[in-house]
Amino acid sequence: MTQHNADALLAGNRVTLANYEARHFGWSVNAGVATVTLNRPERKNPLTFESYAELRDLFRQLVYATDVKAVVIHGAGENFCSGGDVHEIIGPLIDLPMPELLMFTRMTGDLVKAIRHCPQPVVAAVDGVCAGAGAILAMASDLRLGTARSKLAFLFSRVGLAGCDMGACSILPRIIGQGRATELLLTGRSASGEEGFAWGFYNRLCEPAALLDEAAKLAAELVAGPTFAHGITKKMLHQEWSMSIDEAIESEAQAQAICMSTRDFDRAYRAFAAKSRPVFEGD
Structure with a gap:
């Protein structure tokens, strides 16, 4: 594409x-x-x-x-x-x-x-x-x-x-x-x-x-927070109702890895390193 x-x-x-x-x-x-x-x-x-x-x-x-x-x-x-x-x-x-x-x-x-x-x-x-x-x-x-x-x-x-x-x-x-x-x-x-x-x-x-x-x-x-990550949290709170603990842990591993690939995660690290507050943009 x-x-x-x-x-x-x-x-x-x-x-x-x-x-x-x-x-x-x-x-x-x-x-x-x-x-x-x-x-x-x-x-x-x-x-x-x-x-x-x-x-x-x-x-x-x-x-x-x-x-x-x-x-x-x-x-x-x-x-x-x-x-x-x-x-x-x-x-x-x-x-x-x-x-x-x-x-x-x-x-x-x-x-x-x-x-x-x-x-x-x-x-x-x-x-x-x-x-x-x-x-x-x-x-x-x-x-x-x-x-x-x-x-x-x-x-x-x-x-x-x-x-x-x-x-x-x-x-x-x-x-x-x-x-x-x-x-x-x-x-x-x-x-x-x-x-x-x-x-x-x-x-x-x-x-x-x-x-x-x-x-x-x-x-x-x-x-003002990491809105993409908030959406993932909401999704997992709903989705995990029907999961076993092992399934939930694996699903959360996948979800968190996705969040780690976002720019907001990078912004948070750079702000922490600079001793400032991150400004999240939801991407």
């Missing part, structure tokens, strides 16, 4: 999303940090069929984005997300035949897959109500900041459904433990911000007024 063809191939697989015009949520990009705002505060920011699908498609595009290095997701007003809209999703689902119900549940699961598989760290800033599919969005994120008034609830049992929704029975126990996850998924009860922090769901609690700023600051710190 010639250099021209290689450049054309790479160019075809690169996108910039700073000017992306979201239709069903807020979207902005500043200095490598993208912010997703669930912006229906009068209804506690519920999801709709359309917002599910657009979020899924956007997170899929992030795999190829060159201008987004970290993502913050939060809700407008004093709540994160109340889950699927009762009138725009729950009601219509009652009348759908099984094949279309399966299309819907696969689509919502694909959103979690897209969040888990994009290389950018995703930081959820969780205030107030974080319920149902909203709790899943927070769960699927890589890091979570909460507040004392955060109310985490996996409400599926309250509406006659199983707790095994969008990967909850796989992911949630790995975050908070099997027993605690079982309790939340079976009872549908709310966990307070203090409980969520003590259980490890939240990385830390913030004052509500400072929550979004703290999430943006954390995302900016990640953007």
Whole structure:
């Protein structure tokens, strides 16, 4: 392959999303940090069929984005997300035949897959109500900041459904433990911000007024780091769930060797030798 063809191939697989015009949520990009705002505060920011699908498609595009290095997701007003809209999703689902119900549940699961598989760290800033599919969005994120008034609830049992929704029975126990996850998924009860922090769901609690700023600051710190290597770390954290220890060690050996071939690794060494701080560029 010639250099021209290689450049054309790479160019075809690169996108910039700073000017992306979201239709069903807020979207902005500043200095490598993208912010997703669930912006229906009068209804506690519920999801709709359309917002599910657009979020899924956007997170899929992030795999190829060159201008987004970290993502913050939060809700407008004093709540994160109340889950699927009762009138725009729950009601219509009652009348759908099984094949279309399966299309819907696969689509919502694909959103979690897209969040888990994009290389950018995703930081959820969780205030107030974080319920149902909203709790899943927070769960699927890589890091979570909460507040004392955060109310985490996996409400599926309250509406006659199983707790095994969008990967909850796989992911949630790995975050908070099997027993605690079982309790939340079976009872549908709310966990307070203090409980969520003590259980490890939240990385830390913030004052509500400072929550979004703290999430943006954390995302900016990640953007200032070796972002290619961060993507490898995220990939391995997800990929190693199904590996034996020996397989994981070998996979990490291969992944780390790849990172050692990056310019960021060279920059870090030269900065250390010069007794200065490295400036990472993500390559």
